[in-house]
Amino acid sequence: MVLNEIIELINGEIHTCTDKMNIIIKSACGADLMSDVMAFSKENAMLLTGLVNPQVIRTAEMMDIQVVVFVRGKKPSKEMCELAEEKGIVLLSTDLSMFTACGILYKAGIVGKGSECE
């Protein structure tokens, strides 16, 4: 699914990398615990999270996550936006809850990879 369509579905606000709205997203993960993202997420290009700090951007970088969506109306700081812009990571915000945002995307065909413990 094209990122633009995802933004429309979750009524997302775009904070960084406005030139990347046409990238294709097939899978995503949802977590507030970055330790879990590091340990369990696989090949997911998008992260939905309620956690807002620079380590979210670092974690996304290490995990090849191209898009981070902050749920429950949370907004990234200027420092976070600068770091994300430098790393080429798209930051979005949605007023939806984690559950609802993930549900809408799952229903639209976005899958989760590596969510089951091995």
Add this chain to the structure above:
Amino acid sequence: MSSIIIKEYDIPANDFSRAGEASSNVRKLLTQLGVNPAIIKRTSIAMYEAELNVVIHGNGGRARVEIFEDKIEILVYDEGPGIEDIELAMKEGYSTAPDFIREMGFGAGMGLSNIKKNSDKFVLESEPNKGTRVYITIYLY
């Protein structure tokens, strides 16, 4: 075989805005060298977890990265309080991280086992009051 590239990085204590900078640098370097993306990802995860440990537990430290023709060797070390029971520290879910670290999304007790999982060779040396040394080897082929 001698190494092609040697890099050393400072890992400052309790500076969470810079935590991950060393790993990010190595990641960039490996990308420039044209290393396989799956290997870059494993290296990034292992080194980032080790770097975070040094920031959180080790009162800061250093990382030494050596890139050979066939492998990457990473040493992340600190002179912090050390680990009393290595076997316990390796156990998934065990953590001594304070609450403010957990609020940042870390300290779930997955770090050391995740380093091991992403490395081809993993050695952890530590003694109370003598710091901690984590050796990570990742083969390029």
